[in-house]
Structures are given as structure tokens and as C-alpha cells.
Amino acid sequence: MTDLADRRYRIGEVSKITGVPIHVLRQWEEKITQLNPKRDRNGRRYYTKADIAIVQEIKYQRRHKAATLKGASLALSKNLHGTGRLENPQAVLNLLDQMQDELRAMRDLLDAV
Numbered sequence: 001m002t003d004l005a006d007r008r009y010r011i012g013e014v015s016k017i018t019g020v021p022i023h024v025l026r027q028w029e030e031k032i033t034q035l036n037p038k039r040d041r042n043g044r045r046y047y048t049k050a051d052i053a054i055v056q057e058i059k060y061q062r063r064h065k066a067a068t069l070k071g072a073s074l075a076l077s078k079n080l081h082g083t084g085r086l087e088n089p090q091a092v093l094n095l096l097d098q099m100q101d102e103l104r105a106m107r108d109l110l111d112a113v
Contacts (some may be wrong), residue, residue: 008038008046019054028058032073 015022029035029045035054037045047055054076061072 008048009052011047014052014055015046017052018059020059021056025055031069032058034073040100098103
């Protein structure tokens with residue numbers, strides 16, 4: 001018996017779960033590198049829970065953020081791999097100062113207990 005976390009889903013099941021038509025899923029597989037379901041010896045696609053989460057994120061980016069497929073792929077990369085970065089060095093310093101202040105406040109609260 002397979003564990004539910006290891007369950008594999010066929011493309012039709014993924015289409016029903018996510019509301020994304022099968023032909024669109026196939027297009028996304030070609031255009032978005034992060035969406036890469038495994039295939040069996042006969043070439044049938046098998047999606048995992050992680051693949052379904054990627055499909056749902058692409059759907060969200062396309063419908064609610066009006067992103068192109070390339071934009072959805074970039075947003076997905078940032079979410080999955082943390083490739084987003086602050087462009088301004090001063091913004092990094094400000095963020096570090098803010099974090100330091102918050103840590104000091106937490107330390108003071110703990111010392112008061």
C-alpha cells in the first residue's frame with residue numbers, strides 16, 4: 001500500500017483537482033521548467049503533490065496577478081528557490097537594522113520573565 005504523500009496523480013486527475021484543462025497543463029509543462037511530472041515506461045505523466053502545488057501557483061499567478069507564463073515561471077523560481085533579492089544595498093542595511101531592533105526587543109521581553 002502506498003503512502004498518501006507518495007501518491008501519483010494522472011493528468012486527468014490533476015485537471016479535476018486544479019481546474020486547469022489538460023491541454024493547458026501540457027502547454028505549461030513545455031513552457032515552465034519547474035513543472036516536470038515524471039513519466040512511466042509508457043510515457044504517461046504522473047504528478048506528485050509538489051507538482052500539483054506548482055500547477056496551483058502558476059494558476060494563481062496567471063489569473064490573479066495577470067502574469068505571463070514567463071512571469072509566472074520567474075515568480076515560481078523566487079518562491080521555490082528564494083532567488084528574489086533586494087536591489088538596493090541601503091534597503092538591506094535597513095532591513096538588518098530592523099531585525100536587530102526586533103531581536104533586542106525579544107531579548108528584553110525574555111529577560112523580564
